[in-house]
Amino acid sequence: MTPKLSLIIMFLMSRIGILNASSQCHTGEHSIGGMYLRGHTFKTYRVGLPEMCYFRCEEEVTCQSYNFVIAQKICELNNRTKEATPEEFMPDQRRFYMKLSQNRVPLGSIKELPADTCGEIKASEGDEMVDGIHWIYSEENGEVIEAYCKEGWQKINVKGPVCFGAKDNEYGSFNITKSGRVKTMKLIHRSGSVHCNPTTGASYWGCTNPRYGGGDLMTIITGADKKPFLPPAEDLKDLGIPGENAHFYSLPGYHHNSTELVFRTLVNPLFVFNNQEMQIWYGHDWMDLRERDNGGKTCVDVYALYA
Ligand SMILES: *[C@@H]1O[C@H](CO)[C@@H](O)[C@H](O)[C@H]1NC(C)=O
Numbered sequence: 001m002t003p004k005l006s007l008i009i010m011f012l013m014s015r016i017g018i019l020n021a022s023s024q025c026h027t028g029e030h031s032i033g034g035m036y037l038r039g040h041t042f043k044t045y046r047v048g049l050p051e052m053c054y055f056r057c058e059e060e061v062t063c064q065s066y067n068f069v070i071a072q073k074i075c076e077l078n079n080r081t082k083e084a085t086p087e088e089f090m091p092d093q094r095r096f097y098m099k100l101s102q103n104r105v106p107l108g109s110i111k112e113l114p115a116d117t118c119g120e121i122k123a124s125e126g127d128e129m130v131d132g133i134h135w136i137y138s139e140e141n142g143e144v145i146e147a148y149c150k151e152g153w154q155k156i157n158v159k160g161p162v163c164f165g166a167k168d169n170e171y172g173s174f175n176i177t178k179s180g181r182v183k184t185m186k187l188i189h190r191s192g193s194v195h196c197n198p199t200t201g202a203s204y205w206g207c208t209n210p211r212y213g214g215g216d217l218m219t220i221i222t223g224a225d226k227k228p229f230l231p232p233a234e235d236l237k238d239l240g241i242p243g244e245n246a247h248f249y250s251l252p253g254y255h256h257n258s259t260e261l262v263f264r265t266l267v268n269p270l271f272v273f274n275n276q277e278m279q280i281w282y283g284h285d286w287m288d289l290r291e292r293d294n295g296g297k298t299c300v301d302v303y304a305l306y307a
């Protein structure tokens with residue numbers, strides 16, 4: 001080996017953390033033999049040495065990892081890591097997989113590298129993910145928006161909190177900002193409260209009259225057609241009074257003044273589309289039941305969990 005070539009190799013090895021892994025505080029990445037990431041390759045190169053793929057990947061702002069096709073010496077640069085899309089991480093004896101450890105741009109942190117969902121960012125970045133504005137697709141392979149992500153949840157209301165009253169069709173409305181399949185939603189209390197009579201006290205989400213079981217809730221997310229979305233219709237209860245429709249529910253772990261209401265995860269996620277209007281109703285107002293002595297207003301932030 002010529003001195004020049006061995007120097008180059010030393011340099012390459014140190015850059016990818018083989019020589020100085022123990023002296024650095026970050027954990028170096030290792031290649032994973034016999035595996036590759038399917039369906040996220042945006043560029044391929046033929047190279048001399050496998051290590052060259054690492055530099056090719058570092059040079060591309062959207063590169064997150066690469067597959068190396070061993071016999072043909074081909075780098076396949078990927079715009080995802082295996083953590084972001086674990087279901088696409090597949091066995092292949094002819095390749096190995098390597099994640100970029102240094103200089104990798106976090107998924108969703110720049111416009112050139114939008115994520116599919118907040119949940120994908122959480123999967124990709126784990127505990128390193130920060131709550132805040134991230135870039136995501138609002139349409140499949142189309143328009144890109146900046147969305148507020150809190151862990152895997154996407155904040156849906158963008159023009160301030162959504163407020164709903166307890167009578168006179170004072171529902172709150174918000175528009176969906178991303179097309180896709182919603183597994184569930186949550187409401188975070190921001191201010192205010194509602195009541196269903198003057199004597200039994202206020203509640204963020206329900207009616208404190210004892211006939212509503214003490215902890216039952218009445219805050220319902222519907223479509224613009226008033227059809228219930230969350231909780232789903234089958235979870236709604238009635239008081240058994242003839243002529244009255246189901247209009248309240250119980251949610252284990254949540255009560256009148258819970259700071260947030262996380263609905264149960266739907267077995268069949270609901271497909272929603274960008275700009276679709278949704279509404280938040282108080283059960284009495286929704287069904288026009290006993291709303292005369294109701295009052296107050298609750299204001300919330302709305303978050304969705306996409307599949
Ligand atoms: C990521 O790569 C896929 C092809 O695997 C491509 O369709 C997609 O547009 C790329 N996304 C970005 C943000 O570069």
Ligand SMILES: *[C@@H]1O[C@H](CO)[C@@H](O)[C@H](O)[C@H]1NC(C)=O
Pocket residue numbers: 159173174175275277
């Ligand atoms: C929802 O979208 C409709 C039509 O695009 C618009 O008229 C309405 O003001 C929007 N509502 C909210 C709460 O942004």
Ligand SMILES: *[C@@H]1O[C@H](CO)[C@@H](O)[C@H](O)[C@H]1NC(C)=O
Pocket residue numbers: 193201202203204208256257
């Ligand atoms: C809920 O909070 C409101 C406002 O802080 C308070 O007036 C009310 O008594 C509380 N209700 C219950 C059932 O704890």
